[in-house]
Amino acid sequence: MTLLIENVHVAPVVGPEIPSGHIVVEGDRIAALGPGPAPATPGARRVDGSGCLATPGLVNTHHHLYQWASQGLAQDATLFEWLVALYDVWAAMDAEVVRGAATAGLGWLALAGCTTSSDHHYVFPKGRGDLFAAGVEAAREIGVRFHPARGSMDRGRSRGGLPPDEVVEELDDALAATAEAVDAYHDPSPSSMLRVAVAPCSPFSASAELMTRSAALARDKGVRLHTHLAETLDEDEHCMEQFGLRPVDYMDKLGWLGPDVWLAHAVHLSDADIVKLARTGTGAAHCPSSNGRLGAGIARVSEMLRQGANVGLGVDGSASSELTSPAGEMRQALLFQRARYGPGALSARQALELATLGGARNLGREAELGSLEPGKLADVVLWRTGGPFTAAVADPVCALVFGPPPPVARVLVGGRTVVEDGELRTTSHDAAGRAGADAHRRLMRLAAERGLSADREIHH
Numbered sequence: 001m002t003l004l005i006e007n008v009h010v011a012p013v014v015g016p017e018i019p020s021g022h023i024v025v026e027g028d029r030i031a032a033l034g035p036g037p038a039p040a041t042p043g044a045r046r047v048d049g050s051g052c053l054a055t056p057g058l059v060n061t062h063h064h065l066y067q068w069a070s071q072g073l074a075q076d077a078t079l080f081e082w083l084v085a086l087y088d089v090w091a092a093m094d095a096e097v098v099r100g101a102a103t104a105g106l107g108w109l110a111l112a113g114c115t116t117s118s119d120h121h122y123v124f125p126k127g128r129g130d131l132f133a134a135g136v137e138a139a140r141e142i143g144v145r146f147h148p149a150r151g152s153m154d155r156g157r158s159r160g161g162l163p164p165d166e167v168v169e170e171l172d173d174a175l176a177a178t179a180e181a182v183d184a185y186h187d188p189s190p191s192s193m194l195r196v197a198v199a200p201c202s203p204f205s206a207s208a209e210l211m212t213r214s215a216a217l218a219r220d221k222g223v224r225l226h227t228h229l230a231e232t233l234d235e236d237e238h239c240m241e242q243f244g245l246r247p248v249d250y251m252d253k254l255g256w257l258g259p260d261v262w263l264a265h266a267v268h269l270s271d272a273d274i275v276k277l278a279r280t281g282t283g284a285a286h287c288p289s290s291n292g293r294l295g296a297g298i299a300r301v302s303e304m305l306r307q308g309a310n311v312g313l314g315v316d317g318s319a320s321s322e323l324t325s326p327a328g329e330m331r332q333a334l335l336f337q338r339a340r341y342g343p344g345a346l347s348a349r350q351a352l353e354l355a356t357l358g359g360a361r362n363l364g365r366e367a368e369l370g371s372l373e374p375g376k377l378a379d380v381v382l383w384r385t386g387g388p389f390t391a392a393v394a395d396p397v398c399a400l401v402f403g404p405p406p407p408v409a410r411v412l413v414g415g416r417t418v419v420e421d422g423e424l425r426t427t428s429h430d431a432a433g434r435a436g437a438d439a440h441r442r443l444m445r446l447a448a449e450r451g452l453s454a455d456r457e458i459h460h
């Protein structure tokens, strides 16, 4: 099956832009791209890209899909206050909540031009069904590439950690369930729609032993490692008090820096930390909206890029970045860097690279994803930058990044149309949207049954 996209402004991220060109898709791969009309191909389907910008599909490298069901709570809290308020709510979740939240969350991402998303799930209350499988089922339904990270926590309050004991697992149970998730779902093939990562939650909720044994497990299985790091100054203090080291030095000591690791946030880094990340090939998932929402700070992204560290983008869980998307994060990243360092800090094209190739590198897929090049997977977004309200910006990449995301004309994942004219095509568009609201109501009811009054305890 051949698909020809024509009359389109192509921003391939690698290589020169093509102001009016074509892309040839054969099967799940990009076969060719270039200026002018596509070569005549009998039997091919044609897509007219007039008025559109074609970019690689956006890659989201940090998320907690289940949090779709707990948005808008603890609105004015710091990270630690927010976590303490929400752990009790999350303790009530079950597989049905996760399935609905992930369906709405991934549908929302696809509609906003995201073709690959990771999902860091780290709360597994006992006897609540197969929460990991629920996320996988949702991704299969929506049709995006999925990189679920099997999270874990074993440091409850009784062991000096932040979460209540009832939401953490025993260390051996967590490791066994993580190994099972890798064995059941990880697909290492180049066209893979699903790869699993190993992801103990954070230094303040996972023990040193869980961290080191998780790293050994991931390296034994040949999968990637992910965790939260250096998100807030509270975490800095916690690590100094408990381990006598700042977060990056602590993770270095545990064998957790390397080209197979990507870290969420990486906000509070010293000059030496930045050099360490760059030298070891450790990636960072920059989540500016969440960092802003929780008042965590502004990551030193432009300095990290100058030092050669890899940075991708993450929307973070919806409970701390309500309804944002990777396209929104491109803009937020650009604005934050410029607010901190001046207007030369990050260009529109650099922001697009963070959201595409930077993300693909975080997930270890830069050979397959993140740019429009012959031989790469055909994950392509057509943005309507030349529409009635968006055409006043002559540079379509500027239109994409400087303002709110323009309407999406089409999203291809491996050559398959997942979104067309702003609607999901792989599943019922309306049902996918409703699933998130249903998951929210169900979670609030389950939490209330456990005696938690959402109104009193978690709205403010």
Ligand SMILES: [Zn+2]
Residues within 6 Å of the ligand: 062, 063, 064, 228, 264, 316, 317
């Ligand atoms: Zn997070």
